[in-house]
Amino acid sequence: MENRRKLLEVKNLKQHFNIGRGRVVKAVDGISFDIYEGEVLGLVGESGCGKSTTGRTIIGLYDATDGDVIFKDENVHGKKSRKEKLKFNRAMQMIFQDPYASLNPRMTVGDIIAEGIDIHGLAKSSEDRNNRVYDLLETVGLTKEHASRYPHEFSGGQRQRIGIARALAVEPDFIIADEPISALDVSIQAQVVNLMKKLQRERNLTYLFIAHDLSMVKYISDRIGVMYQGHLVELCDADRLYENPVHAYTKSLLSAIPLPDPEHERTRKRIIFDRPTSGPVGKSTDDTSIPPLREIEPGHYVSLTDAEYEAYKAQLV
Amino acid sequence: MAEQNMKMEQYDSSLFQQVELNEQAAERISGKSLNFWQDAWMRLRKNKAAIMSLIIILILSLLSIFGPMLAGRDAYEQSITKAKLPPKVTGLEWAGFDGVSTLGEKEINFYETKKVEENYWFGTDHLGRDLWSRVWEGTRVSLFIGLMAAIIDVIVGVTYGGISAYNGGRVDNIMQRIVEVLTGVPNLILIILFILILEPGITTIILAMTITGWIGMSRLVRGQILKLKNQEFVLAARTLGASSTRLIFKHLIPNTLGTIIISLMFTIPGAIFFEAFLSFIGLGLAPPQPSLGTLINEGYRELKTFPFLLVVPSTVIVLLMVSFNMLADGLRDAFDPRLRR
Numbered sequence: 001m002e003n004r005r006k007l008l009e010v011k012n013l014k015q016h017f018n019i020g021r022g023r024v025v026k027a028v029d030g031i032s033f034d035i036y037e038g039e040v041l042g043l044v045g046e047s048g049c050g051k052s053t054t055g056r057t058i059i060g061l062y063d064a065t066d067g068d069v070i071f072k073d074e075n076v077h078g079k080k081s082r083k084e085k086l087k088f089n090r091a092m093q094m095i096f097q098d099p100y101a102s103l104n105p106r107m108t109v110g111d112i113i114a115e116g117i118d119i120h121g122l123a124k125s126s127e128d129r130n131n132r133v134y135d136l137l138e139t140v141g142l143t144k145e146h147a148s149r150y151p152h153e154f155s156g157g158q159r160q161r162i163g164i165a166r167a168l169a170v171e172p173d174f175i176i177a178d179e180p181i182s183a184l185d186v187s188i189q190a191q192v193v194n195l196m197k198k199l200q201r202e203r204n205l206t207y208l209f210i211a212h213d214l215s216m217v218k219y220i221s222d223r224i225g226v227m228y229q230g231h232l233v234e235l236c237d238a239d240r241l242y243e244n245p246v247h248a249y250t251k252s253l254l255s256a257i258p259l260p261d262p263e264h265e266r267t268r269k270r271i272i273f274d275r276p277t278s279g280p281v282g283k284s285t286d287d288t289s290i291p292p293l294r295e296i297e298p299g300h301y302v303s304l305t306d307a308e309y310e311a312y313k314a315q316l317v
Numbered sequence: 318m319a320e321q322n323m324k325m326e327q328y329d330s331s332l333f334q335q336v337e338l339n340e341q342a343a344e345r346i347s348g349k350s351l352n353f354w355q356d357a358w359m360r361l362r363k364n365k366a367a368i369m370s371l372i373i374i375l376i377l378s379l380l381s382i383f384g385p386m387l388a389g390r391d392a393y394e395q396s397i398t399k400a401k402l403p404p405k406v407t408g409l410e411w412a413g414f415d416g417v418s419t420l421g422e423k424e425i426n427f428y429e430t431k432k433v434e435e436n437y438w439f440g441t442d443h444l445g446r447d448l449w450s451r452v453w454e455g456t457r458v459s460l461f462i463g464l465m466a467a468i469i470d471v472i473v474g475v476t477y478g479g480i481s482a483y484n485g486g487r488v489d490n491i492m493q494r495i496v497e498v499l500t501g502v503p504n505l506i507l508i509i510l511f512i513l514i515l516e517p518g519i520t521t522i523i524l525a526m527t528i529t530g531w532i533g534m535s536r537l538v539r540g541q542i543l544k545l546k547n548q549e550f551v552l553a554a555r556t557l558g559a560s561s562t563r564l565i566f567k568h569l570i571p572n573t574l575g576t577i578i579i580s581l582m583f584t585i586p587g588a589i590f591f592e593a594f595l596s597f598i599g600l601g602l603a604p605p606q607p608s609l610g611t612l613i614n615e616g617y618r619e620l621k622t623f624p625f626l627l628v629v630p631s632t633v634i635v636l637l638m639v640s641f642n643m644l645a646d647g648l649r650d651a652f653d654p655r656l657r658r
């Protein structure tokens with residue numbers, strides 16, 4: 001794993017929102033991780049823990065309060081010139097959470113998908129532009145007749161696929177998918193995830209896949225990071241996380257997944273996580289409440305206090 | 318179990334056919350594709366009151382331009398011998414347009430007593446000026462003021478609100494404090510101040526509206542843009558690298574246009590009424606310039622003897638106000654975002 005090329009490095013990223021009268025929401029409070037080329041990193045955590053904020057700060061929708069984002073060995077946030085920014089915009093794209101809010105209701109689906117092509121001047125002629133749009137529509141399982149229609153005529157799953165086509169139009173290397181399936185019907189979720197998996201294989205894409213529950217993430221991710229109150233509390237291989245969850249919060253998330261096994265379901269116990277914290281979720285101000293990550297086995301990072309770490313080691317023996 | 322098998326055997330398997338799941342067919346959308354404006358027009362067309370209002374507004378606008386020409390009389394020409402003639406239209410005598418007025422107990426045909434040959438469709442005022450020409454001239458003034466108010470709303474209000482919301486942060490903060498100060502200034506005081514400096518007239522009224530009239534619109538646009546600029550489709554355009562121009566003209570304005578149009582349709586009757594009100598209390602247009610407000614003011618003094626002098630301009634202004642409001646209502650229903658997603 002270590003000898004693969006790092007595509008993205010996030011170093012001590014912080015995003016604090018000033019919400020007036022001197023109050024600050026520490027939505028993301030110092031997280032670090034790497035994403036390797038061609039892998040899918042899942043990012044999970046409860047609502048409001050700062051997953052979307054992480055994604056949006058990485059792609060530059062928000063200016064980071066502190067920390068660095070290094071993409072293909074270049075610091076992203078120091079970029080100034082429009083040309084450099086456009087180059088970065090082509091390489092990194094985002095898929096959004098709400099299929100009803102992520103498409104402009106006044107534009108045709110064709111124009112929505114072609115937006116990136118227009119901005120970056122990728123098409124040589126209007127015919128080339130149309131052909132690209134038709135190709136993209138077919139790639140995501142729609143037909144070229146859909147190009148002249150408006151978003152309100154489509155279902156949630158179809159819209160989400162239009163959003164995927166829009167991101168693909170600029171031929172990115174890295175896609176941040178911010179809960180792309182959580183607003184969809186369960187039957188449609190698999191369809192969209194399978195499409196994303198297929199695209200990843202065919203186009204050698206790298207994903208940061210954000211979700212709030214572990215069940216779908218396990219299916220698509222190579223590695224999984226668990227976020228809690230603006231911090232990363234556990235990060236390791238997807239399979240290993242299921243076999244050996246160490247952080248109490250990860251255990252509690254795992255215990256919430258139902259399995260299609262009556263024997264297991266009968267004995268399944270919901271583990272309630274109640275780390276004493278100093279404030280409401282997402283607004284924790286006490287930095288010491290979440291200890292730094294430490295590597296407990298190769299590639300498995302967990303945020304543990306010294307006492308917890310000793311207890312973990314003792315239990316291994 | 319055995320029973321079930323028995324049952325199954327009663328049916329001939331050749332009667333059944335396997336259903337094939339056709340994925341392509343599931344994705345198909347039938348029906349005509351309508352864009353936002355076509356869709357809104359379809360809905361507006363079904364609203365009879367709104368369409369009637371639109372027609373009335375069109376007719377009144379045409380009359381305000383061509384009405385005086387139709388009668389071929391000047392709106393300012395005085396003729397004491399022909400003063401206060403009641404309305405008379407050949408062929409419409411049965412509807413009251415017979416040139417007869419009731420003075421005290423007696424019914425008098427003024428056209429006969431004053432020996433006037435030609436007909437005055439809406440009668441004449443106390444100086445013998447043709448009311449038909451004056452009413453349409455006044456309507457033209459009202460519509461002009463309504464139009465100016467709309468233009469000010471768009472140029473000042475939309476731009477101000479748009480800039481304030483798009484930039485956000487400190488710019489927004491300062492711009493909104495300025496608006497708050499302006500809201501505190503009462504319109505009427507402003508008008509009186511202007512009349513002290515300039516003379517009463519259209520310019521004065523328009524100036525007063527330029528200073529405070531656009532505030533409602535700017536607030537509306539600001540609210541819309543603030544809401545829109547954090548919507549995911551705008552974020553998506555930003556991640557694609559869209560320039561500010563593109564964001565504003567492709568994403569923000571098209572999604573605010575419905576709101577702007579509806580608000581304009583309410584601004585226009587408001588401005589028309591504002592002018593009429595000012596003219597009525599004597600702060601508006603100066604004589605001899607007619608406006609619906611001044612005409613109503615003149616007519617109201619002769620209410621008992623010559624009611625037509627009040628009834629005619631009042632009817633026109635009521636028609637204008639009601640039509641604009643009903644059209645605006647209809648447009649709001651047609652554009653209603655809650656009905657479409």
Ligand SMILES: Nc1ncnc2c1ncn2[C@@H]1O[C@H](COP(=O)(O)OP(=O)(O)OP(=O)(O)O)[C@@H](O)[C@H]1O
Nearest residue numbers: 017025027046047048049050051052053054212282
């Ligand atoms: N623009 C903003 N201004 C102020 N606070 C914000 C802003 N954006 C997010 N927050 C706050 O930051 C915290 C994290 O929000 P974020 O949207 O990243 O959560 P999330 O993990 O994506 O949750 P969800 O699963 O509901 O999408 C929340 O407490 C939220 O209220």
Ligand SMILES: [Mg+2]
Nearest residue numbers: 051052053179
């Ligand atoms: Mg989110």
